[in-house]
Amino acid sequence: MPVSTNEIIKNRAVVSDDWSVLRLQEGETAESVSIPAGKVIVPFSVWQAQRAQLQDRKPIGVWLSSDAQADVLKEDLAHFDLVAVDFPKFTDGRGYSIAYNLRTRLAYSGELRAIGDVLRDQLFYMQRVGFDAFAVRADKNIHDALKGLTDFTEKYQTSWDEKTPLFRRVNRQAVSQD
Amino acid sequence: MYRYDQYDHQIVKERVAQYRDQVRRRLSDELTEEEFLPLRLQNGLYMQRHAYMLRIAVPYGMLSTAQVRMFAHIARTYDRGYGHFTTRQNIQFNWINLEQSPDILAELATVEMHAIQTSGNCIRNTTSDELAGVAADEIIDPRPYAEIIREWSTFHPEFAFLPRKFKIAISGSEQDRAATAVHDIGLHVVKNAEGEVGFRFLVGGGMGRTPIIGSVIREFLPWQHALTYLEAVLRVYNQHGRRDNKYKARIKILVKALGAEEFGRQVEAEWADIKDGPATLTVEELQRIAQYFVPPPYETLAASDVGFEAHKAENKGFANWLLRNVKAHKVSGYAAVILSVKKTGVPPGDITAAQLDFVADLADQYSFGEVRITHEQNLVLADVKLSDLFTVWQAVKAQGLATPNIGLLTDIICCPGGDFCSLANAKSIPIAQAIAEKFDNLDFQHDIGEIELNISGCINACGHHHVGNIGILGVDKDGSEWYQVSIGGAQGNNTSIGKIIGPSFSAQQMPVVIERLLDVYVKQRHEEELFIDTVQRLGIAPFKEYVYASPIPTGYTHGEDACVY
Numbered sequence: 001m002p003v004s005t006n007e008i009i010k011n012r013a014v015v016s017d018d019w020s021v022l023r024l025q026e027g028e029t030a031e032s033v034s035i036p037a038g039k040v041i042v043p044f045s046v047w048q049a050q051r052a053q054l055q056d057r058k059p060i061g062v063w064l065s066s067d068a069q070a071d072v073l074k075e076d077l078a079h080f081d082l083v084a085v086d087f088p089k090f091t092d093g094r095g096y097s098i099a100y101n102l103r104t105r106l107a108y109s110g111e112l113r114a115i116g117d118v119l120r121d122q123l124f125y126m127q128r129v130g131f132d133a134f135a136v137r138a139d140k141n142i143h144d145a146l147k148g149l150t151d152f153t154e155k156y157q158t159s160w161d162e163k164t165p166l167f168r169r170v171n172r173q174a175v176s177q178d
Numbered sequence: 179m180y181r182y183d184q185y186d187h188q189i190v191k192e193r194v195a196q197y198r199d200q201v202r203r204r205l206s207d208e209l210t211e212e213e214f215l216p217l218r219l220q221n222g223l224y225m226q227r228h229a230y231m232l233r234i235a236v237p238y239g240m241l242s243t244a245q246v247r248m249f250a251h252i253a254r255t256y257d258r259g260y261g262h263f264t265t266r267q268n269i270q271f272n273w274i275n276l277e278q279s280p281d282i283l284a285e286l287a288t289v290e291m292h293a294i295q296t297s298g299n300c301i302r303n304t305t306s307d308e309l310a311g312v313a314a315d316e317i318i319d320p321r322p323y324a325e326i327i328r329e330w331s332t333f334h335p336e337f338a339f340l341p342r343k344f345k346i347a348i349s350g351s352e353q354d355r356a357a358t359a360v361h362d363i364g365l366h367v368v369k370n371a372e373g374e375v376g377f378r379f380l381v382g383g384g385m386g387r388t389p390i391i392g393s394v395i396r397e398f399l400p401w402q403h404a405l406t407y408l409e410a411v412l413r414v415y416n417q418h419g420r421r422d423n424k425y426k427a428r429i430k431i432l433v434k435a436l437g438a439e440e441f442g443r444q445v446e447a448e449w450a451d452i453k454d455g456p457a458t459l460t461v462e463e464l465q466r467i468a469q470y471f472v473p474p475p476y477e478t479l480a481a482s483d484v485g486f487e488a489h490k491a492e493n494k495g496f497a498n499w500l501l502r503n504v505k506a507h508k509v510s511g512y513a514a515v516i517l518s519v520k521k522t523g524v525p526p527g528d529i530t531a532a533q534l535d536f537v538a539d540l541a542d543q544y545s546f547g548e549v550r551i552t553h554e555q556n557l558v559l560a561d562v563k564l565s566d567l568f569t570v571w572q573a574v575k576a577q578g579l580a581t582p583n584i585g586l587l588t589d590i591i592c593c594p595g596g597d598f599c600s601l602a603n604a605k606s607i608p609i610a611q612a613i614a615e616k617f618d619n620l621d622f623q624h625d626i627g628e629i630e631l632n633i634s635g636c637i638n639a640c641g642h643h644h645v646g647n648i649g650i651l652g653v654d655k656d657g658s659e660w661y662q663v664s665i666g667g668a669q670g671n672n673t674s675i676g677k678i679i680g681p682s683f684s685a686q687q688m689p690v691v692i693e694r695l696l697d698v699y700v701k702q703r704h705e706e707e708l709f710i711d712t713v714q715r716l717g718i719a720p721f722k723e724y725v726y727a728s729p730i731p732t733g734y735t736h737g738e739d740a741c742v743y
Contacts, residue, residue, distance in 0.1 A: 069417065090213070090216075090339075091216055091299070091339050092339065092421060093299075093336075093337070093338065093339025093340055093341075093416055094416060094417055094421070096335065096336040096337075096338075096339070096416070097336055097413050097416045097417050098417075100336055100413075104451070105451060119213060121200065121213075121217055122339075124335070125333075125335035125336075125338050126335075128335035128336075129335050129336050144208075151192060151196045152189060152192045152193075152196075152333065153188065153192065154185050154188050154189050154192075155189075155333065155335075156185075156189070156329040156330060156332055156333070157329070157330045157331075157334055157335075157405070157457065158455075158456055158457045159334075159335050159336060163456055164456050165330075165405075165456060165457050166185060166329070167329075167459075167460070167462075167463040167466070168456060168460065168463075170185065172183045172185060172466060173183055174181035174182065174183050174470070
């Protein structure tokens with residue numbers, strides 16, 4: 001299988017990427033699908049079904065669907081060089097909580113990639129909950145999407161990226177406009 | 179009144195820039211309409227029947243006069259000279275150009291306003307009691323907590339794409355004036371036996387097609403934990419709320435499916451991870467916010483005023499207005515004045531630019547420069563001296579904002595309906611107007627006493643019809659507009675969901691339907707008994723029987739629509 005020359009956003013820069021995402025096609029099952037060579041991000045269902053063969057394979061990534069819970073990776077997290085969360089639709093917000101829980105509850109510190117319907121105007125939120133890599137939807141300009149990471153310079157509330165709420169971080173006082 | 183600091187200013191400024199660029203990308207087709215839709219909704223911009231509608235956030239209904247004047251300016255410059263107050267204590271403008279919408283946001287930012295999260299599947303404007311801080315029955319002023327929730331929910335990264343819209347209401351008084359039981363989360367600020375402040379936490383209330391009264395999942399949550407507990411509730415909902423069917427996506431369906439006890443258990447489990455973490459509120463933060471809500475510099479006044487008493491005794495019109503539109507104040511010598519935005523002939527909640535400017539001037543002169551919006555779509559001047567009431571009344575009267583009908587039959591809660599809203603199945607404003615015209619007689623209204631009549635043009639229930647003593651819901655039957663009537667709904671401490679009395683009616687029949695409901699009430703009521711109490715005592719049967727006893731003219735004279743029976 002040829003190495004992918006796709007570009008992704010990683011650590012706030014556009015970089016080339018040689019991972020490929022395995023998605024089951026019609027008629028394929030998690031048990032029977034063959035895993036191509038190279039750096040592959042497999043669905044969690046495939047990991048579960050083929051763990052015996054896959055656990056010696058390095059590097060390997062896994063992706064969670066939006067209806068999964070972060071907790072399903074609890075036992076296996078150390079195996080993965082990359083964890084991805086799929087956004088089947090950019091309006092499906094479950095992936096944000098999955099990412100938050102992977103980072104906080106499971107203390108996952110490796111690459112956390114948003115895949116699927118990943119668009120510019122969601123990137124700011126995605127990075128806040130712990131994503132550090134973004135496979136922007138192929139028909140969109142990834143350099144344009146990069147700007148989405150810097151839409152805001154301040155935030156009120158805590159999340160993965162900011163452990164301290166604004167009210168504990170700074171001394172806040174009303175600005176007189178009189 | 180809360181004032182922005184540099185951080186609030188910065189965030190709102192950056193939002194304007196972000197949104198301006200989103201509009202640019204939409205206009206140049208870099209964004210498809212489908213991609214743009216949730217973005218513009220999270221900025222309060224809807225595509226309506228005729229034009230775009232912009233809904234501007236009024237956090238917990240509080241406005242400075244500069245903000246009210248900005249509304250007048252927007253009405254004149256970008257709209258057709260008027261705006262509309264909503265049941266979420268917001269204001270909306272119905273005739274907006276997409277191209278101009280970023281400019282409106284930029285203008286709003288100059289008076290510390292925005293349209294962030296007034297729509298979309300995210301945490302909406304938190305609503306509260308319009309008499310917060312002045313109500314005689316207040317336990318704790320809820321506004322500092324409402325502001326804390328506003329900041330926390332603004333651009334919360336994890337909860338911007340929830341299964342459905344999410345509404346929070348907070349009340350700090352004996353009497354709930356914020357309809358907390360029909361919100362996704364309802365908060366009651368309470369004191370425990372030790373005098374500590376906390377929240378009674380209700381979840382899973384809501385209206386729409388499945389009206390449900392919220393369940394208490396915690397009787398007392400110490401105030402310091404408000405944000406972490408909210409976060410836990412939202413995280414459970416975000417992960418487990420249904421996304422396969424938008425009509426079953428609200429948190430109320432999840433709470434109902436799991437049971438409140440199990441839902442509460444999951445929230446507590448989620449909370450265990452974040453409880454006492456950095457998001458725990460501090461005394462310093464509460465004090466910082468609370469300083470914006472300290473009482474204005476009240477004068478020391480007697481509990482009554484000679485001139486006021488004389489006018490009250492001499493002028494029946496003034497006395498009527500006092501009776502209905504003026505509320506008790508916790509400070510001696512002051513009163514809270516409700517300006518009725520429910521004059522017969524005007525769509526409920528609609529206000530002109532001239533009236534907005536007038537209200538701002540009046541508030542500057544008589545009420546410490548502050549105005550509030552009620553969820554019943556009226557305005558409040560919260561701090562008027564008794565000695566000024568007569569002057570204020572005369573001024574307000576001249577502007578058509580003194581109809582003495584607050585809490586009465588013509589103080590109708592009404593959504594914009596089919597005249598504007600693209601979701602509506604039926605018009606609602608003409609129904610409200612026809613009913614208001616038929617029962618315009620104030621003596622009759624005063625005789626009927628307090629009654630809530632709420633009208634929604636569709637099942638989304640923006641007009642809160644489920645909790646109206648009389649609720650009217652517009653429905654579509656084979657392409658024509660019909661109206662379903664329920665009675666026995668109530669908001670407040672004894673919230674209840676109305677029961678449908680039977681088959682629906684045509685628009686033309688509605689005033690007679692209301693007349694018949696009132697006939698039954700007048701005939702059957704005990705002395706001093708309110709309509710809602712009579713309905714609860716008798717049940718809907720006698721009302722149903724009488725309303726359907728004989729045909730009501732439909733307005734149609736021929737064809738199969740000539741008679742509904």
